[in-house]
Amino acid sequence: MSGNSHKLKLGKISHNDGKLQQVRIVPSYGRYVIEVVFKCEQEKEIKRSEKQLNEWIFEPKRVMGIDLGVDNLATIIDNMGLKPLLIKGKWLKSINQYYNKLRAEYMSILRNGKGPKEGKFNTTRLISLDRKRNNRVMDFLHKASAKVVEIAKERTIDTIIIGKNEGWKMEVEMQKTSKQAFIQISYATFIGMIRYKAERHGIQVIVREESYTSKSSFLNHDPIPTYGGENQTYFSGYRSSRAFYKIKGSKILIHADVNGALNIVRKHTKDVFKGLERKQFLQSPRKIIIMKKRKAKLKATA
Structure with missing residues:
Protein backbone atom coordinates (compact mmCIF):
# COMPACT_ATOMS: atom_id res chain seq x y z
CA MET A 1 0.00 0.00 0.00
CA SER A 2 1.30 3.47 -0.87
CA GLY A 3 2.32 5.78 1.93
CA ASN A 4 0.51 8.67 0.29
CA SER A 5 -2.64 9.81 2.08
CA HIS A 6 -5.55 11.73 0.65
CA LYS A 7 -8.07 13.91 2.45
CA LEU A 8 -11.61 14.57 1.35
CA LYS A 9 -13.30 17.67 2.71
CA LEU A 10 -16.96 17.11 3.60
CA GLY A 11 -17.62 20.63 4.87
CA LYS A 12 -18.50 21.82 8.35
CA ILE A 13 -20.75 19.73 10.57
CA SER A 14 -23.17 21.72 12.70
CA HIS A 15 -24.39 20.61 16.14
CA ASN A 16 -27.91 20.99 14.68
CA ASP A 17 -27.20 18.12 12.29
CA GLY A 18 -27.18 15.68 15.18
CA LYS A 19 -24.59 13.24 16.44
CA LEU A 20 -22.25 11.78 13.81
CA GLN A 21 -22.78 8.00 13.62
CA GLN A 22 -20.78 6.84 10.64
CA VAL A 23 -19.28 7.71 7.27
CA ARG A 24 -19.60 5.04 4.61
CA ILE A 25 -18.49 4.70 0.98
CA VAL A 26 -21.06 2.95 -1.21
CA PRO A 27 -20.63 1.91 -4.88
CA SER A 28 -23.41 3.32 -7.04
CA TYR A 29 -23.79 3.21 -10.83
CA GLY A 30 -20.07 3.00 -11.60
CA ARG A 31 -19.09 5.59 -8.98
CA TYR A 32 -18.69 5.79 -5.23
CA VAL A 33 -21.02 7.77 -2.99
CA ILE A 34 -19.97 9.01 0.46
CA GLU A 35 -22.84 8.82 2.95
CA VAL A 36 -22.58 10.72 6.23
CA VAL A 37 -25.04 9.36 8.80
CA PHE A 38 -26.24 11.41 11.79
CA LYS A 39 -28.45 10.44 14.70
CA CYS A 40 -31.04 13.13 15.34
CA GLU A 41 -33.46 12.92 18.23
CA GLN A 42 -36.36 15.26 18.85
CA GLU A 43 -38.68 15.52 21.83
CA LYS A 44 -41.77 14.40 19.87
CA GLU A 45 -40.04 11.74 17.79
CA ILE A 46 -41.90 8.43 17.44
CA LYS A 47 -39.69 5.37 17.84
CA ARG A 48 -40.82 2.02 16.45
CA SER A 49 -39.46 -1.48 16.14
CA GLU A 50 -39.91 -3.40 12.88
CA LYS A 51 -42.82 -5.33 14.42
CA GLN A 52 -44.56 -2.07 15.38
CA LEU A 53 -44.14 -0.46 11.96
CA ASN A 54 -47.86 -0.15 11.19
CA GLU A 55 -49.37 -0.32 14.67
CA TRP A 56 -51.25 2.56 16.26
CA ILE A 57 -49.04 4.40 18.74
CA PHE A 58 -52.02 6.47 19.89
CA GLU A 59 -55.67 6.95 18.93
CA PRO A 60 -55.87 9.14 15.80
CA LYS A 61 -57.80 12.40 15.99
CA ARG A 62 -56.56 14.81 13.31
CA VAL A 63 -56.06 12.47 10.37
CA MET A 64 -54.61 12.86 6.87
CA GLY A 65 -55.29 10.24 4.18
CA ILE A 66 -53.04 9.72 1.14
CA ASP A 67 -53.92 7.89 -2.06
CA LEU A 68 -50.90 7.20 -4.32
CA GLY A 69 -51.05 7.33 -8.11
CA VAL A 70 -49.25 8.33 -11.32
CA ASP A 71 -50.54 11.68 -12.64
CA ASN A 72 -51.45 12.55 -9.05
CA LEU A 73 -48.54 11.15 -7.07
CA ALA A 74 -50.29 11.85 -3.76
CA THR A 75 -53.92 12.85 -3.21
CA ILE A 76 -54.24 14.35 0.27
CA ILE A 77 -57.39 14.71 2.37
CA ASP A 78 -58.03 15.29 6.08
CA ASN A 79 -60.88 14.95 8.56
CA MET A 80 -61.12 18.67 9.34
CA GLY A 81 -62.90 19.53 6.09
CA LEU A 82 -59.97 21.46 4.63
CA LYS A 83 -59.42 21.60 0.88
CA PRO A 84 -58.03 18.39 -0.67
CA LEU A 85 -54.62 18.63 -2.34
CA LEU A 86 -53.04 16.90 -5.33
CA ILE A 87 -49.26 16.58 -5.52
CA LYS A 88 -48.76 16.18 -9.25
CA GLY A 89 -46.57 13.36 -10.52
CA LYS A 90 -46.40 14.13 -14.25
CA TRP A 91 -42.78 15.29 -14.01
CA LEU A 92 -41.83 11.93 -12.57
CA LYS A 93 -43.85 10.12 -15.22
CA SER A 94 -42.12 12.16 -17.93
CA ILE A 95 -38.67 11.30 -16.58
CA ASN A 96 -39.52 7.58 -16.60
CA GLN A 97 -40.91 7.64 -20.13
CA TYR A 98 -37.90 9.49 -21.52
CA TYR A 99 -35.52 7.18 -19.64
CA ASN A 100 -37.26 4.08 -21.06
CA LYS A 101 -37.02 5.48 -24.58
CA LEU A 102 -33.29 6.29 -24.33
CA ARG A 103 -32.41 3.00 -22.65
CA ALA A 104 -34.23 1.04 -25.35
CA GLU A 105 -32.30 2.95 -28.04
CA TYR A 106 -28.93 2.34 -26.39
CA MET A 107 -29.66 -1.34 -25.80
CA SER A 108 -30.78 -1.76 -29.42
CA ILE A 109 -27.43 -0.43 -30.63
CA LEU A 110 -25.44 -2.47 -28.10
CA ARG A 111 -27.22 -5.78 -28.77
CA ASN A 112 -27.71 -5.41 -32.54
CA GLY A 113 -26.96 -8.71 -34.27
CA LYS A 114 -25.75 -10.47 -31.10
CA GLY A 115 -27.04 -13.71 -29.62
CA PRO A 116 -28.56 -13.94 -26.12
CA LYS A 117 -25.20 -14.99 -24.61
CA GLU A 118 -22.91 -12.88 -26.80
CA GLY A 119 -21.37 -9.49 -26.17
CA LYS A 120 -21.88 -6.92 -23.45
CA PHE A 121 -25.13 -6.01 -21.70
CA ASN A 122 -23.93 -2.82 -20.08
CA THR A 123 -21.80 0.19 -20.97
CA THR A 124 -20.54 3.39 -19.37
CA ARG A 125 -23.30 5.23 -21.21
CA LEU A 126 -26.04 2.99 -19.79
CA ILE A 127 -24.61 3.24 -16.25
CA SER A 128 -24.52 7.03 -16.57
CA LEU A 129 -28.12 7.09 -17.83
CA ASP A 130 -29.29 4.91 -14.90
CA ARG A 131 -27.47 7.14 -12.41
CA LYS A 132 -28.96 10.37 -13.76
CA ARG A 133 -32.47 8.95 -13.77
CA ASN A 134 -32.11 7.60 -10.23
CA ASN A 135 -30.73 10.91 -8.91
CA ARG A 136 -33.60 12.89 -10.41
CA VAL A 137 -36.25 10.50 -9.13
CA MET A 138 -34.79 10.51 -5.60
CA ASP A 139 -34.56 14.32 -5.62
CA PHE A 140 -38.22 14.59 -6.65
CA LEU A 141 -39.40 12.08 -4.03
CA HIS A 142 -37.46 13.85 -1.26
CA LYS A 143 -39.05 17.19 -2.19
CA ALA A 144 -42.52 15.66 -2.50
CA SER A 145 -42.28 13.82 0.85
CA ALA A 146 -41.02 16.99 2.55
CA LYS A 147 -44.04 18.83 1.14
CA VAL A 148 -46.42 16.17 2.52
CA VAL A 149 -44.96 16.56 6.00
CA GLU A 150 -45.00 20.36 5.72
CA ILE A 151 -48.74 20.21 4.93
CA ALA A 152 -49.32 17.82 7.84
CA LYS A 153 -47.58 20.20 10.25
CA GLU A 154 -49.51 23.21 8.93
CA ARG A 155 -52.79 21.34 9.50
CA THR A 156 -51.64 20.05 12.91
CA ILE A 157 -52.15 16.44 11.78
CA ASP A 158 -51.34 13.70 14.33
CA THR A 159 -51.81 10.69 12.00
CA ILE A 160 -51.11 9.99 8.32
CA ILE A 161 -52.73 6.92 6.73
CA ILE A 162 -51.29 5.84 3.38
CA GLY A 163 -53.04 3.29 1.17
CA LYS A 164 -50.97 0.48 -0.31
CA ASN A 165 -51.97 -2.40 -2.56
CA GLU A 166 -49.97 -5.60 -2.79
CA GLY A 167 -48.30 -5.66 -6.20
CA TRP A 168 -48.92 -1.91 -6.58
CA LYS A 169 -52.10 -2.20 -8.66
CA MET A 170 -50.71 -4.56 -11.28
CA GLU A 171 -54.27 -5.62 -12.09
CA VAL A 172 -55.81 -2.17 -12.49
CA GLU A 173 -57.15 -1.15 -15.87
CA MET A 174 -54.88 1.48 -17.36
CA GLN A 175 -52.94 2.11 -20.54
CA LYS A 176 -49.69 0.17 -20.93
CA THR A 177 -47.53 3.32 -20.68
CA SER A 178 -49.30 4.46 -17.51
CA LYS A 179 -48.95 1.03 -15.89
CA GLN A 180 -45.23 1.02 -16.74
CA ALA A 181 -44.81 4.45 -15.13
CA PHE A 182 -46.78 3.29 -12.08
CA ILE A 183 -44.57 0.24 -11.61
CA GLN A 184 -41.36 2.24 -11.99
CA ILE A 185 -42.25 4.82 -9.34
CA SER A 186 -40.73 3.66 -6.08
CA TYR A 187 -43.76 4.00 -3.81
CA ALA A 188 -42.07 2.05 -1.01
CA THR A 189 -39.21 4.57 -1.05
CA PHE A 190 -41.68 7.49 -1.08
CA ILE A 191 -43.62 6.03 1.86
CA GLY A 192 -40.38 5.48 3.79
CA MET A 193 -39.40 9.12 3.24
CA ILE A 194 -42.77 10.36 4.48
CA ARG A 195 -42.58 8.06 7.52
CA TYR A 196 -39.19 9.07 8.86
CA GLN A 204 -47.59 8.65 13.32
CA VAL A 205 -47.62 7.12 9.83
CA ILE A 206 -49.70 4.01 9.15
CA VAL A 207 -49.57 2.10 5.85
CA ARG A 208 -52.66 0.00 5.24
CA GLU A 209 -54.21 -2.15 2.51
CA GLU A 210 -56.34 -0.05 0.14
CA HIS A 221 -70.86 4.62 2.99
CA ASP A 222 -70.39 1.59 0.73
CA PRO A 223 -68.72 -1.41 2.39
CA ILE A 224 -65.02 -1.73 1.51
CA PRO A 225 -64.01 -5.39 1.24
CA THR A 226 -60.47 -6.70 1.54
CA TYR A 227 -58.66 -7.86 -1.58
CA GLY A 228 -59.02 -11.59 -2.18
CA GLY A 229 -62.30 -11.89 -0.29
CA GLU A 230 -65.05 -13.96 -1.88
CA ASN A 231 -67.99 -11.75 -0.90
CA GLN A 232 -69.66 -9.91 -3.76
CA THR A 233 -70.24 -6.24 -2.99
CA TYR A 234 -72.61 -3.73 -4.59
CA PHE A 235 -71.09 -0.29 -5.12
CA SER A 236 -73.24 2.85 -5.32
CA GLY A 237 -71.13 4.54 -7.99
CA TYR A 238 -68.39 4.14 -10.56
CA ARG A 239 -65.43 5.99 -12.03
CA SER A 240 -67.07 7.85 -14.92
CA SER A 241 -63.79 9.38 -16.16
CA ARG A 242 -60.16 9.60 -15.15
CA ALA A 243 -60.97 12.47 -12.79
CA PHE A 244 -64.46 11.78 -11.42
CA TYR A 245 -66.44 9.19 -9.48
CA LYS A 246 -70.20 9.33 -10.19
CA ILE A 247 -73.01 8.27 -7.88
CA LYS A 248 -75.50 6.06 -9.76
CA GLY A 249 -78.90 7.65 -10.35
CA SER A 250 -77.74 11.18 -9.45
CA LYS A 251 -75.73 14.07 -10.83
CA ILE A 252 -73.27 14.04 -7.93
CA LEU A 253 -69.62 13.83 -8.90
CA ILE A 254 -66.68 13.59 -6.51
CA HIS A 255 -63.04 13.70 -7.53
CA ALA A 256 -62.11 10.03 -7.97
CA ASP A 257 -58.74 10.21 -6.18
CA VAL A 258 -60.26 12.26 -3.35
CA ASN A 259 -62.96 9.58 -2.99
CA GLY A 260 -60.19 6.95 -2.79
CA ALA A 261 -58.21 8.87 -0.17
CA LEU A 262 -61.32 9.41 1.97
CA ASN A 263 -62.08 5.68 1.80
CA ILE A 264 -58.52 4.79 2.84
CA VAL A 265 -59.08 6.67 6.10
CA ARG A 266 -62.66 5.38 6.52
CA LYS A 267 -61.53 1.78 6.04
CA HIS A 268 -59.11 1.88 8.96
CA THR A 269 -60.60 4.37 11.45
CA LYS A 270 -63.98 4.96 13.08
CA ASP A 271 -66.02 8.16 13.28
CA VAL A 272 -63.12 10.47 12.34
CA PHE A 273 -65.32 12.29 9.78
CA LYS A 274 -68.17 12.79 12.24
CA GLY A 275 -69.57 16.34 12.22
CA LEU A 276 -68.47 17.26 8.69
CA GLU A 277 -71.04 18.34 6.08
CA ARG A 278 -71.37 16.60 2.71
CA LYS A 279 -70.30 19.73 0.79
CA GLN A 280 -66.91 19.60 2.50
CA PHE A 281 -66.20 16.27 0.79
CA LEU A 282 -67.13 17.69 -2.63
CA GLN A 283 -64.55 20.48 -2.71
CA SER A 284 -62.35 20.69 -5.80
CA PRO A 285 -58.77 19.76 -4.90
CA ARG A 286 -55.90 22.22 -5.28
CA LYS A 287 -52.89 21.18 -7.36
CA ILE A 288 -49.35 21.33 -6.00
CA ILE A 289 -46.53 21.15 -8.55
CA ILE A 290 -43.18 20.11 -7.08
CA MET A 291 -41.28 20.53 -10.36
CA LYS A 292 -42.52 22.00 -13.61
CA LYS A 293 -42.79 19.54 -16.45
CA ARG A 294 -40.13 20.07 -19.08
CA LYS A 295 -38.19 17.99 -21.56
CA ALA A 296 -35.96 15.68 -19.58
CA LYS A 297 -32.21 15.81 -20.28
CA LEU A 298 -30.91 12.41 -19.37
CA LYS A 299 -28.59 11.78 -22.29
CA ALA A 300 -25.35 10.21 -21.22
CA THR A 301 -22.08 10.36 -23.05
CA ALA A 302 -20.18 7.19 -23.78
Missing part, protein backbone atom coordinates in the same frame (compact mmCIF):
# COMPACT_ATOMS: atom_id res chain seq x y z
CA LYS A 197 -39.76 12.78 8.19
CA ALA A 198 -43.21 12.79 9.79
CA GLU A 199 -42.42 10.60 12.81
CA ARG A 200 -39.48 12.85 13.71
CA HIS A 201 -42.18 15.45 14.45
CA GLY A 202 -44.46 13.09 16.39
CA ILE A 203 -46.86 12.39 13.50
CA SER A 211 -58.21 -2.51 -2.08
CA TYR A 212 -61.63 -1.39 -3.39
CA THR A 213 -61.23 2.13 -1.97
CA SER A 214 -61.51 3.54 -5.50
CA LYS A 215 -64.67 1.49 -6.28
CA SER A 216 -66.62 2.21 -3.09
CA SER A 217 -68.63 5.39 -2.68
CA PHE A 218 -67.47 7.37 0.33
CA LEU A 219 -70.60 9.54 0.27
CA ASN A 220 -72.90 6.48 0.36
Whole structure:
Protein backbone atom coordinates (compact mmCIF):
# COMPACT_ATOMS: atom_id res chain seq x y z
CA MET A 1 0.00 0.00 0.00
CA SER A 2 1.30 3.47 -0.87
CA GLY A 3 2.32 5.78 1.93
CA ASN A 4 0.51 8.67 0.29
CA SER A 5 -2.64 9.81 2.08
CA HIS A 6 -5.55 11.73 0.65
CA LYS A 7 -8.07 13.91 2.45
CA LEU A 8 -11.61 14.57 1.35
CA LYS A 9 -13.30 17.67 2.71
CA LEU A 10 -16.96 17.11 3.60
CA GLY A 11 -17.62 20.63 4.87
CA LYS A 12 -18.50 21.82 8.35
CA ILE A 13 -20.75 19.73 10.57
CA SER A 14 -23.17 21.72 12.70
CA HIS A 15 -24.39 20.61 16.14
CA ASN A 16 -27.91 20.99 14.68
CA ASP A 17 -27.20 18.12 12.29
CA GLY A 18 -27.18 15.68 15.18
CA LYS A 19 -24.59 13.24 16.44
CA LEU A 20 -22.25 11.78 13.81
CA GLN A 21 -22.78 8.00 13.62
CA GLN A 22 -20.78 6.84 10.64
CA VAL A 23 -19.28 7.71 7.27
CA ARG A 24 -19.60 5.04 4.61
CA ILE A 25 -18.49 4.70 0.98
CA VAL A 26 -21.06 2.95 -1.21
CA PRO A 27 -20.63 1.91 -4.88
CA SER A 28 -23.41 3.32 -7.04
CA TYR A 29 -23.79 3.21 -10.83
CA GLY A 30 -20.07 3.00 -11.60
CA ARG A 31 -19.09 5.59 -8.98
CA TYR A 32 -18.69 5.79 -5.23
CA VAL A 33 -21.02 7.77 -2.99
CA ILE A 34 -19.97 9.01 0.46
CA GLU A 35 -22.84 8.82 2.95
CA VAL A 36 -22.58 10.72 6.23
CA VAL A 37 -25.04 9.36 8.80
CA PHE A 38 -26.24 11.41 11.79
CA LYS A 39 -28.45 10.44 14.70
CA CYS A 40 -31.04 13.13 15.34
CA GLU A 41 -33.46 12.92 18.23
CA GLN A 42 -36.36 15.26 18.85
CA GLU A 43 -38.68 15.52 21.83
CA LYS A 44 -41.77 14.40 19.87
CA GLU A 45 -40.04 11.74 17.79
CA ILE A 46 -41.90 8.43 17.44
CA LYS A 47 -39.69 5.37 17.84
CA ARG A 48 -40.82 2.02 16.45
CA SER A 49 -39.46 -1.48 16.14
CA GLU A 50 -39.91 -3.40 12.88
CA LYS A 51 -42.82 -5.33 14.42
CA GLN A 52 -44.56 -2.07 15.38
CA LEU A 53 -44.14 -0.46 11.96
CA ASN A 54 -47.86 -0.15 11.19
CA GLU A 55 -49.37 -0.32 14.67
CA TRP A 56 -51.25 2.56 16.26
CA ILE A 57 -49.04 4.40 18.74
CA PHE A 58 -52.02 6.47 19.89
CA GLU A 59 -55.67 6.95 18.93
CA PRO A 60 -55.87 9.14 15.80
CA LYS A 61 -57.80 12.40 15.99
CA ARG A 62 -56.56 14.81 13.31
CA VAL A 63 -56.06 12.47 10.37
CA MET A 64 -54.61 12.86 6.87
CA GLY A 65 -55.29 10.24 4.18
CA ILE A 66 -53.04 9.72 1.14
CA ASP A 67 -53.92 7.89 -2.06
CA LEU A 68 -50.90 7.20 -4.32
CA GLY A 69 -51.05 7.33 -8.11
CA VAL A 70 -49.25 8.33 -11.32
CA ASP A 71 -50.54 11.68 -12.64
CA ASN A 72 -51.45 12.55 -9.05
CA LEU A 73 -48.54 11.15 -7.07
CA ALA A 74 -50.29 11.85 -3.76
CA THR A 75 -53.92 12.85 -3.21
CA ILE A 76 -54.24 14.35 0.27
CA ILE A 77 -57.39 14.71 2.37
CA ASP A 78 -58.03 15.29 6.08
CA ASN A 79 -60.88 14.95 8.56
CA MET A 80 -61.12 18.67 9.34
CA GLY A 81 -62.90 19.53 6.09
CA LEU A 82 -59.97 21.46 4.63
CA LYS A 83 -59.42 21.60 0.88
CA PRO A 84 -58.03 18.39 -0.67
CA LEU A 85 -54.62 18.63 -2.34
CA LEU A 86 -53.04 16.90 -5.33
CA ILE A 87 -49.26 16.58 -5.52
CA LYS A 88 -48.76 16.18 -9.25
CA GLY A 89 -46.57 13.36 -10.52
CA LYS A 90 -46.40 14.13 -14.25
CA TRP A 91 -42.78 15.29 -14.01
CA LEU A 92 -41.83 11.93 -12.57
CA LYS A 93 -43.85 10.12 -15.22
CA SER A 94 -42.12 12.16 -17.93
CA ILE A 95 -38.67 11.30 -16.58
CA ASN A 96 -39.52 7.58 -16.60
CA GLN A 97 -40.91 7.64 -20.13
CA TYR A 98 -37.90 9.49 -21.52
CA TYR A 99 -35.52 7.18 -19.64
CA ASN A 100 -37.26 4.08 -21.06
CA LYS A 101 -37.02 5.48 -24.58
CA LEU A 102 -33.29 6.29 -24.33
CA ARG A 103 -32.41 3.00 -22.65
CA ALA A 104 -34.23 1.04 -25.35
CA GLU A 105 -32.30 2.95 -28.04
CA TYR A 106 -28.93 2.34 -26.39
CA MET A 107 -29.66 -1.34 -25.80
CA SER A 108 -30.78 -1.76 -29.42
CA ILE A 109 -27.43 -0.43 -30.63
CA LEU A 110 -25.44 -2.47 -28.10
CA ARG A 111 -27.22 -5.78 -28.77
CA ASN A 112 -27.71 -5.41 -32.54
CA GLY A 113 -26.96 -8.71 -34.27
CA LYS A 114 -25.75 -10.47 -31.10
CA GLY A 115 -27.04 -13.71 -29.62
CA PRO A 116 -28.56 -13.94 -26.12
CA LYS A 117 -25.20 -14.99 -24.61
CA GLU A 118 -22.91 -12.88 -26.80
CA GLY A 119 -21.37 -9.49 -26.17
CA LYS A 120 -21.88 -6.92 -23.45
CA PHE A 121 -25.13 -6.01 -21.70
CA ASN A 122 -23.93 -2.82 -20.08
CA THR A 123 -21.80 0.19 -20.97
CA THR A 124 -20.54 3.39 -19.37
CA ARG A 125 -23.30 5.23 -21.21
CA LEU A 126 -26.04 2.99 -19.79
CA ILE A 127 -24.61 3.24 -16.25
CA SER A 128 -24.52 7.03 -16.57
CA LEU A 129 -28.12 7.09 -17.83
CA ASP A 130 -29.29 4.91 -14.90
CA ARG A 131 -27.47 7.14 -12.41
CA LYS A 132 -28.96 10.37 -13.76
CA ARG A 133 -32.47 8.95 -13.77
CA ASN A 134 -32.11 7.60 -10.23
CA ASN A 135 -30.73 10.91 -8.91
CA ARG A 136 -33.60 12.89 -10.41
CA VAL A 137 -36.25 10.50 -9.13
CA MET A 138 -34.79 10.51 -5.60
CA ASP A 139 -34.56 14.32 -5.62
CA PHE A 140 -38.22 14.59 -6.65
CA LEU A 141 -39.40 12.08 -4.03
CA HIS A 142 -37.46 13.85 -1.26
CA LYS A 143 -39.05 17.19 -2.19
CA ALA A 144 -42.52 15.66 -2.50
CA SER A 145 -42.28 13.82 0.85
CA ALA A 146 -41.02 16.99 2.55
CA LYS A 147 -44.04 18.83 1.14
CA VAL A 148 -46.42 16.17 2.52
CA VAL A 149 -44.96 16.56 6.00
CA GLU A 150 -45.00 20.36 5.72
CA ILE A 151 -48.74 20.21 4.93
CA ALA A 152 -49.32 17.82 7.84
CA LYS A 153 -47.58 20.20 10.25
CA GLU A 154 -49.51 23.21 8.93
CA ARG A 155 -52.79 21.34 9.50
CA THR A 156 -51.64 20.05 12.91
CA ILE A 157 -52.15 16.44 11.78
CA ASP A 158 -51.34 13.70 14.33
CA THR A 159 -51.81 10.69 12.00
CA ILE A 160 -51.11 9.99 8.32
CA ILE A 161 -52.73 6.92 6.73
CA ILE A 162 -51.29 5.84 3.38
CA GLY A 163 -53.04 3.29 1.17
CA LYS A 164 -50.97 0.48 -0.31
CA ASN A 165 -51.97 -2.40 -2.56
CA GLU A 166 -49.97 -5.60 -2.79
CA GLY A 167 -48.30 -5.66 -6.20
CA TRP A 168 -48.92 -1.91 -6.58
CA LYS A 169 -52.10 -2.20 -8.66
CA MET A 170 -50.71 -4.56 -11.28
CA GLU A 171 -54.27 -5.62 -12.09
CA VAL A 172 -55.81 -2.17 -12.49
CA GLU A 173 -57.15 -1.15 -15.87
CA MET A 174 -54.88 1.48 -17.36
CA GLN A 175 -52.94 2.11 -20.54
CA LYS A 176 -49.69 0.17 -20.93
CA THR A 177 -47.53 3.32 -20.68
CA SER A 178 -49.30 4.46 -17.51
CA LYS A 179 -48.95 1.03 -15.89
CA GLN A 180 -45.23 1.02 -16.74
CA ALA A 181 -44.81 4.45 -15.13
CA PHE A 182 -46.78 3.29 -12.08
CA ILE A 183 -44.57 0.24 -11.61
CA GLN A 184 -41.36 2.24 -11.99
CA ILE A 185 -42.25 4.82 -9.34
CA SER A 186 -40.73 3.66 -6.08
CA TYR A 187 -43.76 4.00 -3.81
CA ALA A 188 -42.07 2.05 -1.01
CA THR A 189 -39.21 4.57 -1.05
CA PHE A 190 -41.68 7.49 -1.08
CA ILE A 191 -43.62 6.03 1.86
CA GLY A 192 -40.38 5.48 3.79
CA MET A 193 -39.40 9.12 3.24
CA ILE A 194 -42.77 10.36 4.48
CA ARG A 195 -42.58 8.06 7.52
CA TYR A 196 -39.19 9.07 8.86
CA LYS A 197 -39.76 12.78 8.19
CA ALA A 198 -43.21 12.79 9.79
CA GLU A 199 -42.42 10.60 12.81
CA ARG A 200 -39.48 12.85 13.71
CA HIS A 201 -42.18 15.45 14.45
CA GLY A 202 -44.46 13.09 16.39
CA ILE A 203 -46.86 12.39 13.50
CA GLN A 204 -47.59 8.65 13.32
CA VAL A 205 -47.62 7.12 9.83
CA ILE A 206 -49.70 4.01 9.15
CA VAL A 207 -49.57 2.10 5.85
CA ARG A 208 -52.66 0.00 5.24
CA GLU A 209 -54.21 -2.15 2.51
CA GLU A 210 -56.34 -0.05 0.14
CA SER A 211 -58.21 -2.51 -2.08
CA TYR A 212 -61.63 -1.39 -3.39
CA THR A 213 -61.23 2.13 -1.97
CA SER A 214 -61.51 3.54 -5.50
CA LYS A 215 -64.67 1.49 -6.28
CA SER A 216 -66.62 2.21 -3.09
CA SER A 217 -68.63 5.39 -2.68
CA PHE A 218 -67.47 7.37 0.33
CA LEU A 219 -70.60 9.54 0.27
CA ASN A 220 -72.90 6.48 0.36
CA HIS A 221 -70.86 4.62 2.99
CA ASP A 222 -70.39 1.59 0.73
CA PRO A 223 -68.72 -1.41 2.39
CA ILE A 224 -65.02 -1.73 1.51
CA PRO A 225 -64.01 -5.39 1.24
CA THR A 226 -60.47 -6.70 1.54
CA TYR A 227 -58.66 -7.86 -1.58
CA GLY A 228 -59.02 -11.59 -2.18
CA GLY A 229 -62.30 -11.89 -0.29
CA GLU A 230 -65.05 -13.96 -1.88
CA ASN A 231 -67.99 -11.75 -0.90
CA GLN A 232 -69.66 -9.91 -3.76
CA THR A 233 -70.24 -6.24 -2.99
CA TYR A 234 -72.61 -3.73 -4.59
CA PHE A 235 -71.09 -0.29 -5.12
CA SER A 236 -73.24 2.85 -5.32
CA GLY A 237 -71.13 4.54 -7.99
CA TYR A 238 -68.39 4.14 -10.56
CA ARG A 239 -65.43 5.99 -12.03
CA SER A 240 -67.07 7.85 -14.92
CA SER A 241 -63.79 9.38 -16.16
CA ARG A 242 -60.16 9.60 -15.15
CA ALA A 243 -60.97 12.47 -12.79
CA PHE A 244 -64.46 11.78 -11.42
CA TYR A 245 -66.44 9.19 -9.48
CA LYS A 246 -70.20 9.33 -10.19
CA ILE A 247 -73.01 8.27 -7.88
CA LYS A 248 -75.50 6.06 -9.76
CA GLY A 249 -78.90 7.65 -10.35
CA SER A 250 -77.74 11.18 -9.45
CA LYS A 251 -75.73 14.07 -10.83
CA ILE A 252 -73.27 14.04 -7.93
CA LEU A 253 -69.62 13.83 -8.90
CA ILE A 254 -66.68 13.59 -6.51
CA HIS A 255 -63.04 13.70 -7.53
CA ALA A 256 -62.11 10.03 -7.97
CA ASP A 257 -58.74 10.21 -6.18
CA VAL A 258 -60.26 12.26 -3.35
CA ASN A 259 -62.96 9.58 -2.99
CA GLY A 260 -60.19 6.95 -2.79
CA ALA A 261 -58.21 8.87 -0.17
CA LEU A 262 -61.32 9.41 1.97
CA ASN A 263 -62.08 5.68 1.80
CA ILE A 264 -58.52 4.79 2.84
CA VAL A 265 -59.08 6.67 6.10
CA ARG A 266 -62.66 5.38 6.52
CA LYS A 267 -61.53 1.78 6.04
CA HIS A 268 -59.11 1.88 8.96
CA THR A 269 -60.60 4.37 11.45
CA LYS A 270 -63.98 4.96 13.08
CA ASP A 271 -66.02 8.16 13.28
CA VAL A 272 -63.12 10.47 12.34
CA PHE A 273 -65.32 12.29 9.78
CA LYS A 274 -68.17 12.79 12.24
CA GLY A 275 -69.57 16.34 12.22
CA LEU A 276 -68.47 17.26 8.69
CA GLU A 277 -71.04 18.34 6.08
CA ARG A 278 -71.37 16.60 2.71
CA LYS A 279 -70.30 19.73 0.79
CA GLN A 280 -66.91 19.60 2.50
CA PHE A 281 -66.20 16.27 0.79
CA LEU A 282 -67.13 17.69 -2.63
CA GLN A 283 -64.55 20.48 -2.71
CA SER A 284 -62.35 20.69 -5.80
CA PRO A 285 -58.77 19.76 -4.90
CA ARG A 286 -55.90 22.22 -5.28
CA LYS A 287 -52.89 21.18 -7.36
CA ILE A 288 -49.35 21.33 -6.00
CA ILE A 289 -46.53 21.15 -8.55
CA ILE A 290 -43.18 20.11 -7.08
CA MET A 291 -41.28 20.53 -10.36
CA LYS A 292 -42.52 22.00 -13.61
CA LYS A 293 -42.79 19.54 -16.45
CA ARG A 294 -40.13 20.07 -19.08
CA LYS A 295 -38.19 17.99 -21.56
CA ALA A 296 -35.96 15.68 -19.58
CA LYS A 297 -32.21 15.81 -20.28
CA LEU A 298 -30.91 12.41 -19.37
CA LYS A 299 -28.59 11.78 -22.29
CA ALA A 300 -25.35 10.21 -21.22
CA THR A 301 -22.08 10.36 -23.05
CA ALA A 302 -20.18 7.19 -23.78
